[in-house]
Amino acid sequence: MNIDSIRSVAVLGLGTMGHGIAQTFALAGYQVQGYDEHPAARANLHERIRKNLDAFVASGLLPSSAVEPALQRIKACDTEQAAVNGVQFVTEAVAEDLNVKQALFARLEPLVGDDTILASNSSSFPISQSGVNLKWPERAVVTHWFNPPHLVPLVEVVPGPQTAEGTTLATMALMQHIGKHPLRLRKELPGFLVNRIQVAIMREVWDLLEQGVASADEIDAALRTSVGFRLAAVGPLEVHDFGGLDIQTTVFRNLAPEIRSNVEVPKLVADLVAQGHLGAKTGRGFQEYPPAKIAERQQRRDRLFLALIKLLYADSIKGDVG
Numbered sequence: 001m002n003i004d005s006i007r008s009v010a011v012l013g014l015g016t017m018g019h020g021i022a023q024t025f026a027l028a029g030y031q032v033q034g035y036d037e038h039p040a041a042r043a044n045l046h047e048r049i050r051k052n053l054d055a056f057v058a059s060g061l062l063p064s065s066a067v068e069p070a071l072q073r074i075k076a077c078d079t080e081q082a083a084v085n086g087v088q089f090v091t092e093a094v095a096e097d098l099n100v101k102q103a104l105f106a107r108l109e110p111l112v113g114d115d116t117i118l119a120s121n122s123s124s125f126p127i128s129q130s131g132v133n134l135k136w137p138e139r140a141v142v143t144h145w146f147n148p149p150h151l152v153p154l155v156e157v158v159p160g161p162q163t164a165e166g167t168t169l170a171t172m173a174l175m176q177h178i179g180k181h182p183l184r185l186r187k188e189l190p191g192f193l194v195n196r197i198q199v200a201i202m203r204e205v206w207d208l209l210e211q212g213v214a215s216a217d218e219i220d221a222a223l224r225t226s227v228g229f230r231l232a233a234v235g236p237l238e239v240h241d242f243g244g245l246d247i248q249t250t251v252f253r254n255l256a257p258e259i260r261s262n263v264e265v266p267k268l269v270a271d272l273v274a275q276g277h278l279g280a281k282t283g284r285g286f287q288e289y290p291p292a293k294i295a296e297r298q299q300r301r302d303r304l305f306l307a308l309i310k311l312l313y314a315d316s317i318k319g320d321v322g
Contacts, residue, residue: 035083066319
Protein backbone atom coordinates (compact mmCIF):
# COMPACT_ATOMS: atom_id res chain seq x y z
CA MET A 1 0.00 0.00 0.00
CA ASN A 2 1.31 3.42 -1.01
CA ILE A 3 0.17 6.55 0.79
CA ASP A 4 -0.79 8.10 -2.55
CA SER A 5 -3.44 5.42 -2.97
CA ILE A 6 -5.10 6.32 0.34
CA ARG A 7 -7.98 8.66 -0.45
CA SER A 8 -10.61 7.78 2.13
CA VAL A 9 -10.52 6.35 5.64
CA ALA A 10 -12.96 4.81 8.08
CA VAL A 11 -13.11 5.39 11.82
CA LEU A 12 -15.07 2.84 13.84
CA GLY A 13 -16.07 4.07 17.26
CA LEU A 14 -16.87 7.80 17.44
CA GLY A 15 -16.54 8.46 21.15
CA THR A 16 -13.80 10.26 23.06
CA MET A 17 -11.04 9.05 20.74
CA GLY A 18 -12.81 8.34 17.47
CA HIS A 19 -14.31 11.75 16.82
CA GLY A 20 -10.92 13.43 17.29
CA ILE A 21 -9.24 10.92 14.98
CA ALA A 22 -11.91 11.51 12.33
CA GLN A 23 -11.37 15.26 12.68
CA THR A 24 -7.62 14.96 12.18
CA PHE A 25 -7.98 12.94 8.98
CA ALA A 26 -10.62 15.30 7.61
CA LEU A 27 -8.52 18.39 8.32
CA ALA A 28 -5.72 16.82 6.28
CA GLY A 29 -8.04 16.44 3.29
CA TYR A 30 -9.24 12.84 3.58
CA GLN A 31 -12.81 11.67 3.13
CA VAL A 32 -13.85 10.08 6.43
CA GLN A 33 -16.61 7.53 6.95
CA GLY A 34 -17.45 6.88 10.58
CA TYR A 35 -19.62 4.45 12.50
CA ASP A 36 -20.59 3.95 16.13
CA GLU A 37 -23.07 1.45 17.51
CA HIS A 38 -24.64 4.23 19.57
CA PRO A 39 -26.99 6.40 17.46
CA ALA A 40 -26.32 9.48 19.59
CA ALA A 41 -22.58 9.30 18.85
CA ARG A 42 -23.37 9.34 15.13
CA ALA A 43 -25.98 12.06 15.45
CA ASN A 44 -23.83 14.57 17.34
CA LEU A 45 -20.53 13.78 15.61
CA HIS A 46 -20.40 16.97 13.55
CA GLU A 47 -21.45 19.09 16.52
CA ARG A 48 -18.59 17.79 18.65
CA ILE A 49 -16.03 18.21 15.88
CA ARG A 50 -17.27 21.72 15.05
CA LYS A 51 -16.69 22.68 18.70
CA ASN A 52 -13.10 21.41 18.47
CA LEU A 53 -12.48 23.22 15.21
CA ASP A 54 -13.90 26.47 16.55
CA ALA A 55 -11.38 26.25 19.40
CA PHE A 56 -8.59 25.86 16.83
CA VAL A 57 -9.83 28.95 15.01
CA ALA A 58 -10.07 30.94 18.24
CA SER A 59 -6.47 29.99 19.05
CA GLY A 60 -5.22 31.18 15.67
CA LEU A 61 -4.16 27.69 14.61
CA LEU A 62 -6.73 27.27 11.85
CA PRO A 63 -8.38 29.64 9.38
CA SER A 64 -12.15 29.79 9.74
CA SER A 65 -12.41 28.89 6.06
CA ALA A 66 -11.13 25.38 6.88
CA VAL A 67 -13.99 24.45 9.20
CA GLU A 68 -16.86 23.77 6.80
CA PRO A 69 -14.76 21.86 4.22
CA ALA A 70 -13.43 19.59 7.00
CA LEU A 71 -16.93 18.90 8.31
CA GLN A 72 -18.20 18.16 4.80
CA ARG A 73 -15.53 15.49 4.40
CA ILE A 74 -16.92 13.55 7.40
CA LYS A 75 -19.88 11.21 7.00
CA ALA A 76 -21.55 9.33 9.84
CA CYS A 77 -22.75 6.00 8.44
CA ASP A 78 -25.65 3.90 9.71
CA THR A 79 -23.80 0.58 9.47
CA GLU A 80 -20.29 -0.74 9.99
CA GLN A 81 -20.29 -2.15 6.47
CA ALA A 82 -21.18 1.21 4.93
CA ALA A 83 -18.41 2.92 6.89
CA VAL A 84 -15.66 0.67 5.54
CA ASN A 85 -17.00 0.47 2.00
CA GLY A 86 -14.37 1.65 -0.49
CA VAL A 87 -11.86 2.97 2.05
CA GLN A 88 -8.13 2.28 2.02
CA PHE A 89 -7.41 2.72 5.73
CA VAL A 90 -9.50 1.73 8.76
CA THR A 91 -8.91 2.85 12.34
CA GLU A 92 -10.85 1.13 15.09
CA ALA A 93 -11.46 3.13 18.26
CA VAL A 94 -13.94 0.80 19.96
CA ALA A 95 -13.95 -0.32 23.59
CA GLU A 96 -10.62 -1.46 25.09
CA ASP A 97 -11.86 -5.03 25.26
CA LEU A 98 -9.80 -7.73 23.56
CA ASN A 99 -12.80 -9.88 22.61
CA VAL A 100 -14.57 -6.89 21.07
CA LYS A 101 -11.52 -5.95 19.01
CA GLN A 102 -10.89 -9.52 17.84
CA ALA A 103 -14.50 -9.90 16.73
CA LEU A 104 -14.41 -6.55 14.95
CA PHE A 105 -11.31 -7.39 12.90
CA ALA A 106 -12.77 -10.76 11.97
CA ARG A 107 -15.94 -9.01 10.70
CA LEU A 108 -14.02 -6.33 8.83
CA GLU A 109 -11.65 -8.48 6.80
CA PRO A 110 -14.21 -9.72 4.24
CA LEU A 111 -15.73 -6.23 3.94
CA VAL A 112 -12.63 -4.32 2.82
CA GLY A 113 -10.32 -4.42 -0.17
CA ASP A 114 -7.27 -6.66 -0.26
CA ASP A 115 -4.91 -3.71 0.22
CA THR A 116 -6.87 -1.91 2.94
CA ILE A 117 -4.82 -1.32 6.09
CA LEU A 118 -6.52 -2.23 9.37
CA ALA A 119 -5.28 -0.18 12.32
CA SER A 120 -6.10 -0.62 16.00
CA ASN A 121 -6.17 2.33 18.37
CA SER A 122 -5.68 0.05 21.35
CA SER A 123 -3.83 1.50 24.31
CA SER A 124 -2.61 -1.88 25.54
CA PHE A 125 -3.30 -4.81 23.16
CA PRO A 126 -0.66 -5.59 20.49
CA ILE A 127 -1.98 -6.28 17.00
CA SER A 128 -0.84 -9.90 17.28
CA GLN A 129 -3.55 -10.24 19.95
CA SER A 130 -6.38 -8.07 18.60
CA GLY A 131 -5.83 -9.29 15.04
CA VAL A 132 -5.27 -12.94 15.94
CA ASN A 133 -8.21 -14.11 13.80
CA LEU A 134 -7.15 -12.27 10.64
CA LYS A 135 -6.39 -14.37 7.58
CA TRP A 136 -4.03 -11.65 6.31
CA PRO A 137 -2.34 -10.14 9.37
CA GLU A 138 0.24 -8.56 7.08
CA ARG A 139 -2.04 -5.51 6.67
CA ALA A 140 -2.77 -4.96 10.38
CA VAL A 141 -0.95 -2.56 12.69
CA VAL A 142 -1.46 -0.57 15.89
CA THR A 143 -1.77 3.20 15.70
CA HIS A 144 -1.98 4.31 19.32
CA TRP A 145 -3.31 7.86 19.56
CA PHE A 146 -3.42 9.81 22.84
CA ASN A 147 -6.38 11.62 24.36
CA PRO A 148 -7.39 14.16 23.16
CA PRO A 149 -6.29 12.77 19.79
CA HIS A 150 -6.90 15.95 17.80
CA LEU A 151 -4.48 17.79 20.11
CA VAL A 152 -1.74 15.40 21.28
CA PRO A 153 0.93 15.17 18.54
CA LEU A 154 2.26 11.64 19.14
CA VAL A 155 0.93 8.46 17.55
CA GLU A 156 2.71 5.20 18.38
CA VAL A 157 2.92 2.91 15.34
CA VAL A 158 3.41 -0.68 16.48
CA PRO A 159 3.69 -3.46 13.89
CA GLY A 160 3.29 -7.08 14.90
CA PRO A 161 5.56 -9.97 13.94
CA GLN A 162 3.43 -10.62 10.83
CA THR A 163 2.84 -7.00 9.81
CA ALA A 164 4.25 -6.31 6.35
CA GLU A 165 6.96 -3.67 6.14
CA GLY A 166 4.92 -1.90 3.46
CA THR A 167 1.98 -1.62 5.88
CA THR A 168 4.18 -0.04 8.53
CA LEU A 169 5.85 2.39 6.14
CA ALA A 170 2.53 3.49 4.62
CA THR A 171 1.06 4.00 8.08
CA MET A 172 4.06 6.06 9.21
CA ALA A 173 3.80 8.19 6.07
CA LEU A 174 0.07 8.67 6.57
CA MET A 175 0.48 9.77 10.19
CA GLN A 176 3.14 12.27 9.12
CA HIS A 177 0.93 13.55 6.30
CA ILE A 178 -1.95 14.32 8.68
CA GLY A 179 0.38 16.27 10.96
CA LYS A 180 1.11 13.71 13.64
CA HIS A 181 4.49 12.78 15.09
CA PRO A 182 4.59 8.99 14.61
CA LEU A 183 6.92 6.83 16.65
CA ARG A 184 7.62 3.38 15.27
CA LEU A 185 8.31 0.88 18.03
CA ARG A 186 11.06 -1.60 17.27
CA LYS A 187 9.47 -4.26 19.44
CA GLU A 188 5.85 -5.28 20.01
CA LEU A 189 4.94 -5.40 23.70
CA PRO A 190 1.76 -4.87 25.78
CA GLY A 191 1.10 -1.22 26.56
CA PHE A 192 3.68 -0.14 23.97
CA LEU A 193 6.07 2.60 25.15
CA VAL A 194 4.30 5.61 26.64
CA ASN A 195 1.63 3.76 28.61
CA ARG A 196 4.22 1.59 30.29
CA ILE A 197 5.89 4.76 31.56
CA GLN A 198 2.54 6.27 32.53
CA VAL A 199 1.57 3.17 34.54
CA ALA A 200 4.83 3.43 36.48
CA ILE A 201 3.95 7.04 37.34
CA MET A 202 0.35 6.02 38.10
CA ARG A 203 1.45 3.40 40.61
CA GLU A 204 3.60 5.85 42.53
CA VAL A 205 1.18 8.82 42.59
CA TRP A 206 -1.64 6.52 43.77
CA ASP A 207 0.61 5.23 46.53
CA LEU A 208 1.65 8.74 47.59
CA LEU A 209 -2.01 9.78 47.71
CA GLU A 210 -2.97 6.71 49.75
CA GLN A 211 -0.15 7.39 52.20
CA GLY A 212 -1.43 10.92 52.70
CA VAL A 213 1.83 12.52 51.58
CA ALA A 214 -0.14 15.20 49.71
CA SER A 215 -3.67 15.84 48.44
CA ALA A 216 -4.82 15.04 44.91
CA ASP A 217 -4.70 18.74 43.98
CA GLU A 218 -1.23 19.11 45.45
CA ILE A 219 0.14 16.05 43.65
CA ASP A 220 -1.27 17.26 40.34
CA ALA A 221 0.17 20.74 40.88
CA ALA A 222 3.56 19.33 41.88
CA LEU A 223 3.86 17.27 38.70
CA ARG A 224 2.56 20.04 36.43
CA THR A 225 5.05 22.58 37.76
CA SER A 226 8.10 20.32 37.74
CA VAL A 227 8.21 17.13 35.70
CA GLY A 228 5.42 18.20 33.36
CA PHE A 229 6.94 21.64 32.80
CA ARG A 230 10.33 20.17 32.03
CA LEU A 231 9.13 17.31 29.82
CA ALA A 232 7.24 19.72 27.55
CA ALA A 233 10.64 20.83 26.26
CA VAL A 234 13.20 18.14 27.16
CA GLY A 235 12.84 14.34 27.19
CA PRO A 236 13.58 12.33 30.36
CA LEU A 237 16.79 10.74 29.11
CA GLU A 238 18.15 14.14 28.12
CA VAL A 239 17.20 15.41 31.57
CA HIS A 240 19.29 12.57 33.00
CA ASP A 241 22.23 13.44 30.76
CA PHE A 242 22.19 17.08 31.83
CA GLY A 243 21.69 16.15 35.47
CA GLY A 244 24.64 13.77 35.32
CA LEU A 245 24.34 10.00 35.17
CA ASP A 246 26.43 9.64 38.30
CA ILE A 247 23.88 11.68 40.27
CA GLN A 248 20.95 9.92 38.61
CA THR A 249 22.46 6.56 39.49
CA THR A 250 22.78 7.58 43.14
CA VAL A 251 19.19 8.84 43.26
CA PHE A 252 17.94 5.60 41.70
CA ARG A 253 19.83 3.43 44.19
CA ASN A 254 18.56 5.48 47.12
CA LEU A 255 14.91 5.60 46.08
CA ALA A 256 14.19 2.47 44.02
CA PRO A 257 13.93 0.23 47.11
CA GLU A 258 11.52 2.73 48.71
CA ILE A 259 8.94 3.25 45.99
CA ARG A 260 5.88 1.09 45.40
CA SER A 261 6.71 -2.00 43.37
CA ASN A 262 3.81 -4.44 43.81
CA VAL A 263 1.13 -5.13 41.21
CA GLU A 264 -1.99 -4.65 43.32
CA VAL A 265 -4.25 -1.64 42.88
CA PRO A 266 -4.09 0.44 46.09
CA LYS A 267 -7.09 0.04 48.40
CA LEU A 268 -7.91 3.74 48.05
CA VAL A 269 -8.44 3.37 44.31
CA ALA A 270 -10.06 -0.06 44.47
CA ASP A 271 -12.62 1.27 46.96
CA LEU A 272 -13.47 4.25 44.73
CA VAL A 273 -14.06 1.94 41.76
CA ALA A 274 -16.14 -0.49 43.84
CA GLN A 275 -18.33 2.42 44.97
CA GLY A 276 -18.86 3.55 41.37
CA HIS A 277 -16.74 6.69 41.73
CA LEU A 278 -14.91 6.49 38.40
CA GLY A 279 -13.86 10.09 37.89
CA ALA A 280 -15.34 12.91 35.85
CA LYS A 281 -17.77 10.64 34.01
CA THR A 282 -19.55 9.72 37.27
CA GLY A 283 -19.12 13.06 39.03
CA ARG A 284 -16.55 11.85 41.55
CA GLY A 285 -13.12 10.28 41.57
CA PHE A 286 -10.12 11.65 43.43
CA GLN A 287 -12.06 14.94 43.34
CA GLU A 288 -15.71 16.01 43.01
CA TYR A 289 -16.89 16.88 39.51
CA PRO A 290 -20.17 18.77 39.26
CA PRO A 291 -21.16 19.37 35.61
CA ALA A 292 -19.93 22.97 35.60
CA LYS A 293 -16.52 21.91 36.88
CA ILE A 294 -16.18 19.23 34.18
CA ALA A 295 -16.86 21.75 31.42
CA GLU A 296 -14.52 24.32 32.98
CA ARG A 297 -11.66 21.82 33.43
CA GLN A 298 -12.01 20.44 29.90
CA GLN A 299 -12.05 23.92 28.40
CA ARG A 300 -9.01 24.93 30.44
CA ARG A 301 -7.18 21.74 29.47
CA ASP A 302 -7.85 22.27 25.78
CA ARG A 303 -6.85 25.95 25.90
CA LEU A 304 -3.51 24.99 27.45
CA PHE A 305 -2.98 22.16 24.97
CA LEU A 306 -3.72 24.52 22.08
CA ALA A 307 -1.25 27.03 23.50
CA LEU A 308 1.41 24.31 23.69
CA ILE A 309 0.68 23.26 20.12
CA LYS A 310 0.98 26.86 18.96
CA LEU A 311 4.28 27.22 20.80
CA LEU A 312 5.88 23.86 19.98
CA TYR A 313 3.92 21.97 17.32
CA ALA A 314 2.08 24.42 15.08
CA ASP A 315 2.94 22.29 12.05
CA SER A 316 0.83 19.43 13.44
CA ILE A 317 -2.43 21.20 12.57
CA LYS A 318 -3.48 20.62 8.99
CA GLY A 319 -6.19 22.73 7.39
CA ASP A 320 -6.85 21.72 3.80
CA VAL A 321 -9.59 24.08 2.60
CA GLY A 322 -9.88 22.47 -0.81
